[in-house]
Amino acid sequence: MDDLFAPIRANETLGLGAVFYPGAALHYQQTLMTQLRTIVAEAPLRRLMTPGGRFFSVEMTNCGTLGWHSDQAGYRYEPRDPLSGHPWPAMPDNWARFARDMAARAGFGSFDPQACLINCYAPGARMGLHQDRDETALDSPVVSVSLGLEARFLFGGANRTDPTRRVTVLSGDVIVWGGKSRLAYHGIAPLRPGYHELTGERRWNLTFRRVRAG
Ligand SMILES: O=C(O)CCC(=O)C(=O)O
Ligand SMILES: [Fe+2]
Numbered sequence: 001m002d003d004l005f006a007p008i009r010a011n012e013t014l015g016l017g018a019v020f021y022p023g024a025a026l027h028y029q030q031t032l033m034t035q036l037r038t039i040v041a042e043a044p045l046r047r048l049m050t051p052g053g054r055f056f057s058v059e060m061t062n063c064g065t066l067g068w069h070s071d072q073a074g075y076r077y078e079p080r081d082p083l084s085g086h087p088w089p090a091m092p093d094n095w096a097r098f099a100r101d102m103a104a105r106a107g108f109g110s111f112d113p114q115a116c117l118i119n120c121y122a123p124g125a126r127m128g129l130h131q132d133r134d135e136t137a138l139d140s141p142v143v144s145v146s147l148g149l150e151a152r153f154l155f156g157g158a159n160r161t162d163p164t165r166r167v168t169v170l171s172g173d174v175i176v177w178g179g180k181s182r183l184a185y186h187g188i189a190p191l192r193p194g195y196h197e198l199t200g201e202r203r204w205n206l207t208f209r210r211v212r213a214g
Pocket of ligand 2: 131132186
């Protein structure tokens with residue numbers, strides 16, 4: 001409803017190989033959210049520990065053949081959910097297809113994601129500037145989908161101190177980064193409180209990655 005009155009936001013290049021697609025998942029967000037509830041019932045959200053012994057403010061889980069995990073032993077991908085010992089829930093075929101289509105739009109053909117990291121932000125939760133570099137398949141892009149409350153996404157360069165762009169990401173927005181931008185620093189500013197009819201007082205984010213080549 002309010003989408004009618006939202007300012008028109010055009011696709012925008014954030015860097016070489018990095019494209020912002022406002023609203024690209026808008027038609028699909030209800031489906032994604034419904035499927036997300038099933039996945040989270042099987043592999044519950046949890047607050048992971050950083051290698052330094054602190055806790056992430058964002059709650060996470062995964063689906064796919066591999067899932068991202070962190071504890072005092074470091075950042076890594078695991079084939080099983082360490083909480084349950086069971087494999088992660090399967091990545092729904094339509095999710096993988098959607099991520100592949102978005103990657104192709106950004107110029108990355110035949111993207112075949114193995115992992116979907118699911119992030120859930122409550123007010124105040126944030127993700128500091130970081131690179132996604134626990135994958136060896138660095139020729140594959142990252143495809144990121146935002147659901148629910150709006151957030152401020154920061155997108156910089158290959159060095160932590162490079163200047164950052166600040167992009168307001170709304171529900172249904174998609175960002176793809178790969179190629180020369182694959183290791184760009186990025187993060188999410190502390191979430192502002194609010195209410196969204198899709199997700200209530202939360203923001204969700206799905207990031208699709210290929211972890212290992214071949
Ligand atoms: O929540 C977001 O939009 C970004 C998430 C992210 O950078 C990550 O999961 O590595
Ligand atoms: Fe990231």
